[in-house]
Amino acid sequence: NAGVTQTPKFQVLKTGQSMTLQCAQDMNHNSMYWYRQDPGMGLRLIYYSASEGTTDKGEVPNGYNVSRLNKREFSLRLESAAPSQTSVYFCASSEWGQQETQYFGPGTRLLVL
Amino acid sequence: LAKTTQPISMDSYEGQEVNITCSHNNIATNDYITWYQQFPSQGPRFIIQGYKTKVTNEVASLFIPADRKSSTLSLPRVSLSDTAVYYCLVGDINRDNQGGKLIFGQGTELSVKP
Numbered sequence: 001n002a003g004v005t006q007t008p009k010f011q012v013l014k015t016g017q018s019m020t021l022q023c024a025q026d027m028n029h030n031s032m033y034w035y036r037q038d039p040g041m042g043l044r045l046i047y048y049s050a051s052e053g054t055t056d057k058g059e060v061p062n063g064y065n066v067s068r069l070n071k072r073e074f075s076l077r078l079e080s081a082a083p084s085q086t087s088v089y090f091c092a093s094s095e096w097g098q099q100e101t102q103y104f105g106p107g108t109r110l111l112v113l
Numbered sequence: 114l115a116k117t118t119q120p121i122s123m124d125s126y127e128g129q130e131v132n133i134t135c136s137h138n139n140i141a142t143n144d145y146i147t148w149y150q151q152f153p154s155q156g157p158r159f160i161i162q163g164y165k166t167k168v169t170n171e172v173a174s175l176f177i178p179a180d181r182k183s184s185t186l187s188l189p190r191v192s193l194s195d196t197a198v199y200y201c202l203v204g205d206i207n208r209d210n211q212g213g214k215l216i217f218g219q220g221t222e223l224s225v226k227p
Contacts, residue, residue, distance in 0.1 A: 042217035100147045104156025
């Protein structure tokens, strides 16, 4: 099993450009999450999806949108990238109701110029 | 969600036992205590979880006193490869909770030296 995979691994954008970060898990988990991590900081929750067909805002949702495409896939979209969105983005998944035990992907490093 | 406080950094040497303490004075009855480990350029990895007393697995031990207002992660005989950031999280594992609201603080940056 690959676990949680993320694409791309690294991306450079110009201010105002848009892009979608992809995440997929093969553990048959119901819940999926998107976090961002800034240098020297802990992770902050952007959006989460408790189950297929539902999404909810986390701590820092502004400037982002998400789509739970199916049970396996959860994408994060930046409609108009800003330098403040330069960060490392992590996707995670967990069993239903077991959000304290999350499995993380390798991350996507995003640089917005 | 209970706020947690842990040291920002710790230094150790190979072969030593390392204890990282986390304070969570406002822990609620339903809250479990979970620790994650994050290596540079990787996502966090779950290492251990407990509710009270002591929990041990192949990676670490977790000590939780009776009042549950703090917890201590113990890493026996650390090696250079244990250099990482360790996060203490406290959250509600109510199975009806539909949220993924784990709050990661700054964590403790452990540096193991030869």
